[in-house]
Amino acid sequence: MRVWETVGLLALSLGLTHGATTCGPSYPLPLRMVYQFSKPTYLQCLYVRSNGDMLMGTVFPNASIYYLTGATTPTPHVSVIHTFAGIPSTDVINGVTGIVETEPNLFTFTGGIQQSLGLQVNGTWGVWQLDMRTNSTSLREIQHIPNSGLLSAIVALPQNPTVVLVADTSLGQILRVDTHAPAKWEVVLADWATMHYPPWASLQFGVNGLTIRGEYLYWTNSFVATIYRVRITEDGYAAPGARPEEVTWVRSLFVDGLVFGPEGNGDQTLWAATNADNRVLAISGEGKVTTVAGAPDEMTAAGVVAPRFGRLAGDEHTLYVASSGGIVLPVNGTEFEGGKVVAIDTRPWAACQ
Template sequence: MGALDIFCYTLWILGSVTAFPFGDTLNRQAVLKTNIQTTAQFPNNTWLENIAVRANGQLLVTTIVPDAAVYQVDPTQSHEPLLVAKFPSALACFGIVELGLDEFIVTTNNWTLSTAASPPGSNSAWKIDMTTFSESSGQGAVITKVADISTATYLNGMTVLDKTAGTVLMGDATLGVIFYLDTYSGEYEVVLDDVLMKITVPGPVKLGINGVRLLGDELYFTNNNQGLFVKVPIEKDGTAKGPYEIVARFDTILDDFAFDTTGNSYVTTDPDNTVDFVTQKGSVTTVLGNKNSTLVAGATSAAFGRTFEDEGILYIPTNGGLAGPVNGTFIEGGKVMAFDTSVVA
């Protein structure tokens, strides 16, 4: 990775967001975009859940159906997806973040599609070392268990808190809290707990906090049940140092998201089959898909490319509509879409 790549990536990770007022209510305008293509398509009944980008530009995606696994996807499509890791002691693999160069932390549990829930006591964190991984053989990743998070019920979104200290923050979608994990010692504890992370709205959506990302010293998260995009300033130990603030309100179920270099966000809305652009002031515009579209059916997460060639490309994994078939009938294998965000005004 060249100096320009490192500079752009540093801006993305470390850039700060200016303060803005209480989030606007939903103001969507469907915008037709054509600068999008399929990077990889998986077999039917494959749910891609989360994504991380390696320094060499390769993509790592986690699966929660049909099993708990991590695959590498080549954005140039020069080879088929490669199986990196499989976790036979778990049923689903959720969050993934890069802690150090080519060292990734993932979370697993026993979530199932039939129950849409994870049994308490089944959550674990693992490290995947990709430094010796071979693209030609698909072998060489070193997998070690970091810790069993026994008090968690449903770990989903995750973000790095401090790379040097080896700490991450993990959202529990059922408890509606955020866990702090020291990946070196395996010690963990709840550091954030607020009603904006909880399940408070009666109905079928039984997931609270979902996507979790850190931008500067502000932690952002989505809430499935309440349809909220929220931020809170945090201390170095992950605890809150200021009030929670609603960035934007939605009338749909939110999943994960990614920041661009200016602090705007791209939020995925599974099962509403869209990617929404959220400005720093909280205005929301749909830039990909719609409820009845198969373009990004079941969009679950998003991440920007890290090389000079794709730094403005947003990679979007999907579950193919498994969480809610498009038009009640359409389901396909999960896929990774590549979207050129330069077309977003």
């Protein structure tokens, strides 16, 4: 029953009007390396700007924010915007987990302290702002979230991007923060069944990657390897009477970040990163899950965590994915590398949808 129920839900909820296709692109999809960091570097988040530049945050060996230009060229350039000093200092965070642009050249990100990689110190996490509106870049914590767990992901509301939703993965809840009035932050969703980590999980990772499409907020529950959604208002609250519902289950050790492709072309594919399973997945509107890059025993997408689409004209078909390099769970038990950004050409997939 599970397969038919989730497939039916996905097809109906996305409003699909086309039938199954016999088109069959070959896999893996074409890909290329954009940039690889030194070993060990764990990239945790990726944001693609409208000009094609990228921001990336790390959780190991420190908390840094990097800036990449020239992603579509053979010679991209990476610079360090900021490296946090870590403990003990006033610049204490050692993990940057998610980043979005909430106003032109003003970015909001989540960060806090880990005892070790993936093991948070509760109450040390907050919402920060990176101001790049002038030549003098600045950072500040705009709202500390007391008693929080690990804030693992962030998404801006499409109709009101100065308001963000934040996943507290270890407490199994989603917060709403208005960056213009951050002191009024609040818990807007807390559903044990779909957001809390399972009792057998090795780390406290429940609700994780966030994305919004239409009236729905989607999230992964990482160790359950399941994607859920709930209908929300334009202001980021659960719609009246709305309840979380399962979209699809994935046969994987873990599911991390996820994203939809560009709107307007009718393609409702969800793209997901499996982190410990070293794969990038395409989940069709009919609910079919396809591995489009990587494999459990390959380094191609080792520890892939964050998928984001290009935004430059002519580059909207490119899925950029950031990886951890397999640091937490080495490939084949021993192999890991520096985190990297890989570009995947999704046109063969789109041609079949």
